[in-house]
Amino acid sequence: MSVDTVISATAPLTGPLTLIHAADTAPGWWRSAVIYQVYPRSFRDLNGDGIGDIAGITEELPHLADLDVDAVWLSPFYRSPQRDAGYDVSDYCDVDPIFGTLQDFDVMMAEAHRLGLRVIVDLVPNHCSDQHAAFQAALAAPAGSPERDMFIFRDGTGPEGHEPPNNWQSHFGGPAWTRVIAPDGQPDQWYLHLFDSSQPDFNWDNTAVHAEFERVLRFWLDRGVSGFRVDVAHALIKAPGLPAWGGRADGGSSDGFPGHEAPMFGQPGVHDIYRAWRRILAEYGPDRILCAEASVDLDRLAHWVRPDEMHQAFNFPYLHAGLDVHRLRGVITDSLTVLNGVGAPSTWVLSNHDVVRHASRFGYNGQGPRDGDGIGPADPQPDTELGRRRAAAASMFMLGLPGAAYLYQGEELGLPDGIDIPEHLRQDPTFARTGGERLGRDGCRVPLPWRAAERHLGFGSGQDPWLPLPPGFTELARDAQAASPSSHLSLYRNMLALRRELGLGSGSLAWAEDWCSGSSLAYLNGATLVVMNLNHEPLELPLGRLLLRSAEPGSGRFLASGETAWLRIDGGGAE
Known part of the structure; x- marks a missing residue:
């Protein structure tokens, strides 16, 4: 990674900007x-x-x-x-x-x-969890009880209620309903679980x-x-x-x-x-x-x-x-x-x-x-x-x-x-x-x-x-x-320090149209230009002061494939 390097490129940022978001001044x-x-x-x-x-x-x-x-x-x-x-x-x-x-x-x-x-x-x-005290109480209580009303219990469909109440499926695979056994050993109601069968859904219609x-x-x-x-x-x-x-x-x-x-x-x-x-x-x-x-x-x-x-x-x-x-x-x-x-x-x-x-x-x-x-x-x-x-x-x-x-x-x-x-x-x-x-x-x-x-x-x-x-x-x-200044960790440290120093989190965003293509994307946040190159070929960077790049540069003038850079564009801020 390279920090605060001047690029002697020949491509100034002169193209149009499309402002999407103004700087954020709200507290919080x-x-x-x-x-x-x-x-x-x-x-x-x-x-x-x-x-x-x-x-x-x-x-x-x-x-x-x-x-x-x-x-x-x-x-x-x-x-x-x-x-x-x-x-x-x-x-x-x-x-x-x-x-x-x-x-x-x-x-x-x-x-x-x-x-x-x-x-x-x-x-x-x-x-x-099905081990939560409230659910254990619901299992021990009869249909229609206040304990069961903490969860989503329903009678089954089909002969003797052997089919689930509806066709909903679990995020984790299989039906989103499980049938319980009553204290007398007989099949009872079904309860809803959008996730695992050990995760009964609460009934948020209940105060x-x-x-x-x-x-x-x-x-x-x-x-x-x-x-x-x-x-x-x-x-x-x-x-x-x-x-x-x-x-x-x-x-x-x-x-x-x-x-x-x-x-x-x-x-x-x-x-x-x-x-x-x-x-x-x-x-x-x-x-x-x-x-x-x-x-x-x-x-x-x-x-x-x-x-x-x-x-x-x-x-x-x-x-x-x-x-x-x-x-x-x-x-x-x-x-x-x-x-x-x-x-x-x-x-x-x-x-x-x-x-x-x-x-x-x-x-x-x-x-x-x-x-x-x-x-x-x-x-x-x-x-x-x-x-x-x-x-x-x-x-x-x-x-x-x-x-x-x-x-x-x-x-x-x-x-x-x-x-x-x-x-x-x-x-x-x-x-x-x-x-x-x-x-x-x-x-x-x-x-x-x-x-x-x-x-x-x-x-x-x-x-x-x-x-x-x-x-x-x-x-x-x-x-x-x-221990390595070129490591992924060092990049994150540099990024987060610069993000705070430059106030990027509360900044603005304008698309830098000349640097947006089918394989690259660039925006201006205040006076900081962010350019990402996803082309197979290097991308020549605009004039500006290089603040940080995501990989060790082969050439200071070009952004390699799969690389992002932050540059300071004097006088080019989008507020």
Whole structure:
């Protein structure tokens, strides 16, 4: 990487600019923040049991502060049978013993605040574990009881109710309904689970459910958290009557079944829930936030971030745009236009715990893995070096955009997915529910490599990690990369420091038309020009002061294929 170099090129930035987004002057730390996702079981194992823990997070928080992020988002650490990696919660107000204790959590919070880091926690309000006390009470109670009304129980159809109440399918494969056995041993009603059968959906038409989650919000707000990432925030309310649905289980659009008609997603009633939550957060001050995981189209996404609802919503259309410059431009333009209409920033993301890491996704020139599925040893393999180079370019392109951004742990190291995971170690319920037809998401969840020379690469010094670290992770370990000024980690440090120094998160965006083509894309954020070249041929850069580039330059005048650069264009700012 090269920083602050003058380019002696012959191509000035003289072409037209198309202004899409003006600089953001609204208050709110979250509008321009960079937030780092910690997946606790894979972050750092301090007690040696093979599973990451809260004490391990506390131990390594200085590395995140050194990365210059604004906040940390913790994936679930609550009490859970761990059938779905903690997204099956049995107690929302306690820490699972595999991760530690509430006291460990409080120590971690104190250390985060000492380092200037905010902490956001995951909230899973659509469903809980079948081991949750409320669901156990529902199983013991008769049909029509208040206990059952906390969940979505229905009588079956067909002779003696042997068929499910409707045809809905689980995200993880198979039907979205499971029949229970009554205390007398006879077949009883069916309950809805949009995910695993161990994850019954709450009935959000019941005010008692609202009251319970308002209690949960206050419990964690009282412990100092800065907000909540809300899991499947579009799914809480179901359409009256639970009508049949012939479309995709995840509510995505398909022929004849547009996503906005899916009866289990995006129902109007969800917005009243988040308005009530927003009022609760406001009691704790203006700096507590809600972030929606809402997999809906951009026009509807804006409904989640209206001024009285959530503060952020992940931009999944951007994540799924890949490296198609036409799709990227369209998604960025549409995102900023639609979200400007409700006064909200966009929240950009490239990787998380549910998708193949972008260092692997971008290693394909053709068809890569399907969303929600991993890569196995029998699948076409990504080009590792190509993927890492493109991942660096894509990250640099994203972090130059105005708005907030989320990083997934390990992406600053350029980590690829774990591929050689033995079947008996796979834990994603998708793998089990589809009989291995879909590998699921374990590959993006393998533990982090911290120190190259230590046992388990420094993840933990005791038992084998819950998922194996790939052999190639040795050279990607954090300590090895920290010693190299040309490493992926050094690039991220430089990017995040410059992003803060230049105020890019609260900046503007104008397309630099002469540098946008079928294989390149460029925008001006204030006086910073961001150029990404996806052509097979080098691209000559315009005049300007080179601030940073995503790869070691072969020639200072040209941007290589699969490379991004930030340049300072004096007098060319777009406000």
